Amino acid sequence: MKKILIILIILISFTFFINESLISYEYKEEIIKEVIVEKNQYILSNVPFILQAPFGNWDNPIFQDACEEAAILMAKYWIQGKQITNEQAYNELIELSEFEEKHFSTFYDHSAKDTVEIMKQYINYKNIKVYNDIGLEDIKREIRNNNLVIVPVNGQAIKNPNYTLPGPERHMIIIIGYDETTKEIITNDSGTRMGKNYKYPESVFESAIRDYATGYHEPIIGIQKNMIVVENVIK
Numbered sequence: 001m002k003k004i005l006i007i008l009i010i011l012i013s014f015t016f017f018i019n020e021s022l023i024s025y026e027y028k029e030e031i032i033k034e035v036i037v038e039k040n041q042y043i044l045s046n047v048p049f050i051l052q053a054p055f056g057n058w059d060n061p062i063f064q065d066a067c068e069e070a071a072i073l074m075a076k077y078w079i080q081g082k083q084i085t086n087e088q089a090y091n092e093l094i095e096l097s098e099f100e101e102k103h104f105s106t107f108y109d110h111s112a113k114d115t116v117e118i119m120k121q122y123i124n125y126k127n128i129k130v131y132n133d134i135g136l137e138d139i140k141r142e143i144r145n146n147n148l149v150i151v152p153v154n155g156q157a158i159k160n161p162n163y164t165l166p167g168p169e170r171h172m173i174i175i176i177g178y179d180e181t182t183k184e185i186i187t188n189d190s191g192t193r194m195g196k197n198y199k200y201p202e203s204v205f206e207s208a209i210r211d212y213a214t215g216y217h218e219p220i221i222g223i224q225k226n227m228i229v230v231e232n233v234i235k
Contacts, residue, residue: 035146035177041186042143043177048077049188049196054086054093056193058164061108062097067172068110068118069096070190071150074174075230076123078148096122108216109170112152112226119230127231134227136206139185140178142229149175150228155191157208158200162192169220170212178202 034045052070053063073092077084084092097107099122104110110118112130119128131138142149155163155171168191176197177186185205189195211224 035144040180041177042140042180043186044078044143044146044148046078046081046083047148047174047176047188048074048083050074050084050089050093050190051086051193051195052093052190054090062094065108065170066093066097067168067170067190068115069093069100069107071172071174072096072115072119072122074188074190075119075128075148075150076125079123079125079230104214106215108214109212109218110214112150112172112211112228114214115150115172116228119228125230127233129229129231130226131229132224132226134209134225136185136202139175139227142227143175143177146232148230150230151175151209152211152226153205153208154210155208157204157210159204160189160192160198160200162194170217 036043036045050070050073052066053060057063070089070093073084073089073096096118100107100110100118103121104114104118116128116130120126139149139151150172152170152172155168156166158167158171160167171191174188174190175185176188178184179186179199182199183202184199185202187195187198187200189198192198209225209227210220211226212218212220
């Protein structure tokens with residue numbers, strides 16, 4: 001009787017182990033991302049694009065300043081290996097702004113550091129870091145390592161002709177790749193409906209990188225070149 005009990009315990013433990021392994025494997029499979037390399041282009045696959053004003057409702061304060069929130073949602077759905085509709089984006093941008101007001105006092109501008117904290121709590125994903133004093137080579141390295149990069153910029157210095165002039169002083173952009181041949185940074189820029197796979201000249205983009213303070217259009221003091229890195233679980 002004692003031997004039979006021991007055998008049953010071993011079988012149950014083995015079954016549990018196999019099930020846990022399968023669950024872990026399926027989760028990892030879901031979030032594997034690749035860097036597609038073609039003609040000196042390095043582009044992360046399957047990064048969804050979200051316009052920060054999904055239905056063109058730029059007069060709403062929530063969507064006027066929703067570049068950080070749009071970046072968070074693009075990262076979230078990239079991690080999950082999913083796409084997102086305009087209606088989903090609209091509803092979740094409002095939900096995220098309410099979350100920020102409750103836990104972080106404001107839905108307006110958020111620094112790179114505070115954006116990381118919001119991301120960790122809202123999407124329940126811990127493999128996110130902020131790096132200070134970065135340059136183009138730091139960004140490119142992270143892309144080659146299959147990581148997603150989010151960068152705060154001076155939207156007036158980035159010279160996007162699709163922005164409403166003079167452009168936002170505080171803006172946050174997802175970087176999904178770069179092109180070594182044309183010397184361009186490839187982005188998903190939520191600030192314009194033309195922002196999917198939008199390319200910026202490297203020199204212009206690098207000069208525009210500039211972090212800003214959390215709050216409602218707080219004064220910008222000095223130039224801090226920081227970036228957020230959303231890491232892949234699988235390398």
